[in-house]
Amino acid sequence: MKYPTHSYAQALAEVIRDPKAKAHEAEIVKNFLALLHKNGDESHARKIVEEAARLARRYGGGRKVTVESARRLTPAQKKLVHGFLKKDDTVEERIDPDLIAGIRIILNDEMQFDGSLRGKVDKIFNNI
Numbered sequence: 001m002k003y004p005t006h007s008y009a010q011a012l013a014e015v016i017r018d019p020k021a022k023a024h025e026a027e028i029v030k031n032f033l034a035l036l037h038k039n040g041d042e043s044h045a046r047k048i049v050e051e052a053a054r055l056a057r058r059y060g061g062g063r064k065v066t067v068e069s070a071r072r073l074t075p076a077q078k079k080l081v082h083g084f085l086k087k088d089d090t091v092e093e094r095i096d097p098d099l100i101a102g103i104r105i106i107l108n109d110e111m112q113f114d115g116s117l118r119g120k121v122d123k124i125f126n127n128i
Helices: 005-017 019-039 042-060 075-082 117-126
Strands: 064-069 090-095 103-107 111-114
Touching (some): 005 019, 019 042, 042 064, 075 103
Antiparallel strands (some): 064 103
């Protein structure tokens, strides 16, 4: 890699953060991909974009909130989850049948609340 992933991501996040960038979004993406191609770093594009999105959220004060459940959330459950969200939060809902029941909430891919049955069963067997 010509430059570290974090350097690419930080540069991309700073460009995205500029309010004037919205008007030139397609051109920015095209130029960024051309730079990665020129440097032979295309294989790292996914990791760079994920890191840039994380940095952009941090700059903007928003969070990435991933809500995992064993089944589709009911409207009442969605309302409950959305009660603790901030205006700038990005929400991703996933269905993971391995959870058996309950819900897992992950903030910024770092902190996790695991209220799933699978998590409780795993804790029981790990403590034996």
